[in-house]
Amino acid sequence: MSSTTAPPRAEPPPPAAPRGPGRRPRAGRPDRSVLGLMLPALVPVVLFSVAPLVYGVYLAFTDARSGRNVDVAFVGPRNFADLLSDGDFWASFQIGLVWAVSVTVLQLAAGMGLALLLNQDLRLRWLARTLAMVPWAMPPVIVGLMWRLVYHPDAGILNATLRDIGLVSGDIDWLNDFSVALPAIIVVGVWTGMPQTTIVLLAGLQGVPRELREAAEVDGAGAWRRFRSVTLPQLRPVITTITSLNFVWNMNEFALVWVLTQGGPGGRTRLPMLYAYEEAFRYGFFGYAAAMGVAIVAVVLTVLAVYLRRQLKEMR
Amino acid sequence: MRRRILPLTAAALTGALALSACGTGADDGPVTLRFLSLAWQTESVEANERLVAEWNEANPDIRVEYVQGSWDNVNDQLMTGFEAGDPPDVIHNDSPALAGFAARGYLADLTGMIPEELKEDIRPEAWETATFGDQIVGVPFLQESQVFIANRELLEEADVRIPTPEDPWTWDEFAEASEELTDDDTYAVAWPLGNPVNRVLNLSLSYGGTFFEVDGEGRATARMGEPERAVLERIHDQIHTDRTADPGTVGMSGSDPLPAFFAEEYAMVQVGVYARQQVEEQAPEDFDWVTIPTPVGDTAEQGAASQTLSVAADSAHPEEAAEFISFFLNAENQVDLALGDWLLPTSQQAAAAPELNTEEDDWNVATASAQNLVVAPYLRVQGFDEWKNRVAQPALEEYFSGEIDIDELSERLETEGNDVLSRYH
Incomplete structure (x- = not known):
């Protein structure tokens, strides 16, 4: 294992956070001046993250709904009980899992390919590296609008291209077809998320000592073998980190899919977050929507915990 | 890193805002009303803006600010506006949305605020599309057949x-x-x-x-x-x-x-x-x-449903808003709005206007179809x-x-x- 890379912990740390070599031993109790210094940073965190979160969790146990002069009552775990028997929610959850897992896996595969390529000594490498970052620079709403044009059944460039090379004859309505809508948005998800995966993997690749690969080459290992036995194990912590982060992001994706399909057709692309949004802001059931939010957080944390534990164990 | 907004957080924030927001408090200067309009066809946007300008010229004490909205997301936008206690004063929408908003008490009852003349001019079937319980929560003005x-x-x-x-x-x-x-x-x-x-x-x-x-x-x-x-x-x-x-x-x-x-x-x-x-x-x-x-x-x-203009229950100036609506939807103006959107006016005087009964572009067929419109049960x-x-x-x-x-x-x-x-x- 590389000595400069800390193993990821249960809460996803920023990728490859360097640890100072000479950490001072911690006192049992933080002293006053440290608290004073932390306060300015803590206030916004408490105000804008912790407080809304706590309020959201509280809402999940109430029957809060929209309206003027509505009495909100505490209903205990009733929202969660309703959630368990809500077929639509589970359908949406399943869609969310399919989406998050496929986007994360494909992002990793595509990002790895691109990172390996950009790690080579290519001419104009600086340009290629810059271009690879373009999707990252675009706000999700713009990406959504752009891809809606690409997928447009009559005027879209995708159908036009497919027609030109003779693959299809009619128009495919990518975003409104029950069977292709989900794959179509997954492609967009991969496209948008690739840059940060690529850049993190590229950073990781540059940390792999050249000597190791050279040594393997001298020992007669081919390109594939070098990748599998030298590069990949070295990259493992980076892969674990970026995959976990990507999974969380993708599970919580909202803006992109909202712009592309609004969850249609017939709910086939309704990710859990879109469902919660509808529940809260279209139909006005705030309490129930908050319960969905809490349930999603719980499931994401569980999945992550299991995944990270396994990864950490294998790395030891 | 990409920025994410958890709907959960958003829901929580909206709730928090609803608690802290309160009325703007009356001051003595000229009143300002925000008018959320959903007009989108070019001619219709022009008609809307022109009518607002006419009103502002004639009523310097009640200034109307034109706010452009969109049918695509108006109900989400209104829901957050209502919950935060800061909705537009005059709201353009359609009757299917009014039912839900009215039931939650977001819309002002206009019953006593509409001049007799306008009340009689608009067809009773159209009034029904904006009356819930015994409250009139919107003035219907355009219908689609x-x-x-x-x-x-x-x-x-x-x-x-x-x-x-x-x-x-x-x-x-x-x-x-x-x-x-x-x-x-x-x-x-x-x-x-x-x-x-x-x-x-x-x-x-x-x-x-x-x-x-x-x-x-x-x-x-x-x-x-x-x-x-x-x-x-x-x-x-x-x-x-x-x-x-x-x-x-x-x-x-x-x-x-x-x-x-x-x-x-x-x-x-x-x-x-x-x-x-x-x-x-x-x-x-x-x-x-x-x-x-x-x-x-x-x-x-x-x-049929109708497009409507409503006043938010949280508006600080409901009477002025109703006055503006009564001007905006008088028979003469409804003719312009109907022509702008190629829809049918609810005003009977407007429906009799020669522009809406010519054979050109089949306006006569369109206007005749208004006779068969009854309130949609849903x-x-x-x-x-x-x-x-x-x-x-x-x-x-x-x-x-x-x-x-x-x-x-x-x-x-x-x-x-x-x-x-x-x-x-």
């Missing part, structure tokens, strides 16, 4: 009688004419059924199909009997049995089929009256089109929006694309539908 636009040449070639408002087709005659009009490279009808719910429900009234029963306490249940099935089955038959309607248009919405209609792939296309504008603008020079009324069943009735249903999006929309899509039959459709509209509706009891 359903029509067909036909290629006159193709109808004449096939020797098919062209129906008029006085002598419309029955559904049977419509089916026969469709057979005549269909040949190897032309379908008789294009039914764009991408967003079918409101339209199909409105048309079903010709056989008395109401789809819901509402009890004395306002609790609704979904119901699928013979009257409800009639129009659904006739449309379905055209697509899947008679093959007189193009199955390819089932996923389209609104005016999507127009280009193929101009290319003579269909003889008729089913649209709202406003689509005449696109036909007029986009049709080839020598294209001869005619607007024909929808077929009659037991009656010629169609369900407007009284709490939870209709969710029933529509969660249950009816996907179920109807599957029905019209031939994946399920009428019995399964009825079953879903009732069983799944009542699950949804029971949340609102």
Whole structure:
């Protein structure tokens, strides 16, 4: 294992956070001046993250709904009980899992390919590296609008291209077809998320000592073998980190899919977050929507915990 | 890193804002009203802006600020605005949305604030679309009726009688004419059924199909009997049995089929009256089109909703807002608004205006269809929006694309539908 890379912990740390070599031993109790210094940073965190979160969790146990002069009552775990028997929610959850897992896996595969390529000594490498970052620079709403044009059944460039090379004859309505809508948005998800995966993997690749690969080459290992036995194990912590982060992001994706399909057709692309949004802001059931939010957080944390534990164990 | 907004956090924030926001407090200076308008056709936006400018010139004490909104997201926007206690003062919307907002107490009761003259000028059937309980929560001003636009040449070639408002087709005659009009490279009808719910429900009234029963306490249940099935089955038959309607248009919405209609792939296309504008603008020079009324069943009735102007209950100046609405929607101005959107005015004086009764662009046919508009029964249903999006929309899509039959459709509209509706009891 590389000595400069800390193993990821249960809460996803920023990728490859360097640890100072000479950490001072911690006192049992933080002293006053440290608290004073932390306060300015803590206030916004408490105000804008912790407080809304706590309020959201509280809402999940109430029957809060929209309206003027509505009495909100505490209903205990009733929202969660309703959630368990809500077929639509589970359908949406399943869609969310399919989406998050496929986007994360494909992002990793595509990002790895691109990172390996950009790690080579290519001419104009600086340009290629810059271009690879373009999707990252675009706000999700713009990406959504752009891809809606690409997928447009009559005027879209995708159908036009497919027609030109003779693959299809009619128009495919990518975003409104029950069977292709989900794959179509997954492609967009991969496209948008690739840059940060690529850049993190590229950073990781540059940390792999050249000597190791050279040594393997001298020992007669081919390109594939070098990748599998030298590069990949070295990259493992980076892969674990970026995959976990990507999974969380993708599970919580909202803006992109909202712009592309609004969850249609017939709910086939309704990710859990879109469902919660509808529940809260279209139909006005705030309490129930908050319960969905809490349930999603719980499931994401569980999945992550299991995944990270396994990864950490294998790395030891 | 990409920024994410968790709806959870957003929900929490909205709630927090609702607690902390309160009225702006009256001051003595000129009053400012925000007017959220959803006009989008060029002529209509121009008419809206011009009327606002006229008002501001005549009433320096009540300044109206024009805010452009969009039909796509207006209800989400309003919901957050209402919850935060800071909605626009004057709100443009349509009656299906009003029902839900009115039930939650977001809209001001305008009953005592509308001048007698305006009250009498607007048709009573239109007032019904904006009256919930005993409260008038909006002033209805534009209505949409359903029509067909036909290629006159193709109808004449096939020797098919062209129906008029006085002598419309029955559904049977419509089916026969469709057979005549269909040949190897032309379908008789294009039914764009991408967003079918409101339209199909409105048309079903010709056989008395109401789809819901509402009890004395306002609790609704979904119901699928013979009257409800009639129009659904006739449309379905055209697509899947008679093959007189193009199955390819089932996923389209609104005016999507127009280009193929101009290319003579269909003889008729089913649209709202406003689509005449696109036909007029986009049709080839020598294209001869005619607007024909929808077929009659037991009656010629169609369900209708209205576009409305409402005042937010949280507005600090409800009376001034009502005054502005009364000016904005007087008969003279309704003529301009109707012309701008190619829709039908609710004002009877406006409907009599010569501009709205010429044969040019078939305004006479369009305006005549207003006589058959009655309030759509679903407007009284709490939870209709969710029933529509969660249950009816996907179920109807599957029905019209031939994946399920009428019995399964009825079953879903009732069983799944009542699950949804029971949340609102």
